[in-house]
Amino acid sequence: MKEKDVYILAIESSCDETAAAVVKNGRDVLSNVISSQIALHTLYGGVVPEIASRKHIENINPVIEQALLDAKMELSDVDAIGVTYGPGLVGALLVGVAEAKAIAYAAKKPLVGVHHIEGHVSANYIENKDLEPPFLCLIVSGGHTHIVVVKDYGKYEIIGRTHDDAAGEAYDKVARAIGLGYPGGPKIDKVAKEGNKEALAFPRAVVEGCPYDFSFSGLKSAVLNYLNQAEMKGEEIVQADVAASFQAAVVDVLVDRTMKAAKDLGIKKIALAGGVASNSALREGMKEACERRGYKFYKPSPIFCTDNAAMIGAAAYYEYINGVRDGLDLNAIPNLKIGQRK
Numbered sequence: 001m002k003e004k005d006v007y008i009l010a011i012e013s014s015c016d017e018t019a020a021a022v023v024k025n026g027r028d029v030l031s032n033v034i035s036s037q038i039a040l041h042t043l044y045g046g047v048v049p050e051i052a053s054r055k056h057i058e059n060i061n062p063v064i065e066q067a068l069l070d071a072k073m074e075l076s077d078v079d080a081i082g083v084t085y086g087p088g089l090v091g092a093l094l095v096g097v098a099e100a101k102a103i104a105y106a107a108k109k110p111l112v113g114v115h116h117i118e119g120h121v122s123a124n125y126i127e128n129k130d131l132e133p134p135f136l137c138l139i140v141s142g143g144h145t146h147i148v149v150v151k152d153y154g155k156y157e158i159i160g161r162t163h164d165d166a167a168g169e170a171y172d173k174v175a176r177a178i179g180l181g182y183p184g185g186p187k188i189d190k191v192a193k194e195g196n197k198e199a200l201a202f203p204r205a206v207v208e209g210c211p212y213d214f215s216f217s218g219l220k221s222a223v224l225n226y227l228n229q230a231e232m233k234g235e236e237i238v239q240a241d242v243a244a245s246f247q248a249a250v251v252d253v254l255v256d257r258t259m260k261a262a263k264d265l266g267i268k269k270i271a272l273a274g275g276v277a278s279n280s281a282l283r284e285g286m287k288e289a290c291e292r293r294g295y296k297f298y299k300p301s302p303i304f305c306t307d308n309a310a311m312i313g314a315a316a317y318y319e320y321i322n323g324v325r326d327g328l329d330l331n332a333i334p335n336l337k338i339g340q341r342k
């Protein structure tokens with residue numbers, strides 16, 4: 001007998017996107033509405049938490065209404081409400097969590113809290129219907145750089161992590177230093193296409209004794225030192241070459257550590273997740289490395305890499321069918337760890 005379809009209304013508000021989506025059985029996206037605040041925060045060179053919270057409050061109801069409308073559904077048709085409850089900016093998270101609790105209470109629907117990064121990983125399920133755990137996932141976002149073994153749905157083991165900056169953070173800082181502004185990642189990605197990635201030799205840091213770990217602070221300092229010295233000597237700084245050479249150093253390290261982990265653990269399915277996963281050089285580098293070794297490579301489309309609620313709906317579905325339910329005491333947890341429940 002065919003099992004009953006499960007529809008999740010998902011809400012995401014952990015940083016600067018207010019998003020809602022309706023997802024069927026964890027894999028079919030019926031709607032995916034994202035209201036981005038990027039233009040607003042660009043004025044300040046980065047996300048201003050207080051402004052983000054206020055904007056979420058303004059946007060959240062219309063975004064949810066649009067998500068239901070696009071999916072041609074009423075609130076009464078959904079089976080559960082999924083919501084990001086951490087990690088992220090506490091004021092921003094609280095808007096989504098409070099909204100989800102109010103809807104769950106009023107519509108008498110189960111509530112499922114979702115870890116934002118587990119959402120990023122689950123974005124891979126949306127377009128890759130054949131992807132099932134176990135697989136290895138490189139998570140690269142504004143706040144996280146991890147290599148995780150996805151052992152089963154909702155079961156993660158972190159085997160590699162950054163010791164300082166996250167990959168996205170390094171992109172954003174270097175972009176600011178070379179005058180590209182915010183948001184740095186996509187701008188470096190674009191400008192680097194015009195540059196020579198071998199123009200400047202930036203370091204590829206190895207973390208002694210931790211074969212799958214990362215460190216990007218030395219790379220960031222090397223770029224800043226190069227810029228200072230070039231300026232002092234009156235040398236011309238070619239923005240595209242700096243961007244391309246910096247990006248090559250990041251991508252080399254990300255691909256190298258992931259391939260090392262895959263080989264050591266004997267895992268032949270590799271996925272990418274997080275905002276930096278939409279980086280064209282990283283996607284290309286990872287694809288080539290996987291092809292060379294006969295590994296299967298999975299990545300979400302860019303729209304599912306940056307923050308969105310469809311990925312939260314995918315993660316919430318697997319939690320829901322595993323029996324996870326949250327009460328109206330669900331709270332925002334800004335530093336929630338992967339695999340942690342409340």
Ligand code: KG4
Binds near residue numbers: 167279280
């Ligand atoms: O996952 P995400 O949207 O938000 C967090 O959960 O942190 O990631 C945002 C990060 C930012 O640092 C942004 O600069 C970076 O992802 N990013 C990129 C690209 N698109 C976004 N980095 C490199 N290349 C890109 N194309």
Ligand code: ZN
Binds near residue numbers: 116274306
């Ligand atoms: Zn994110």
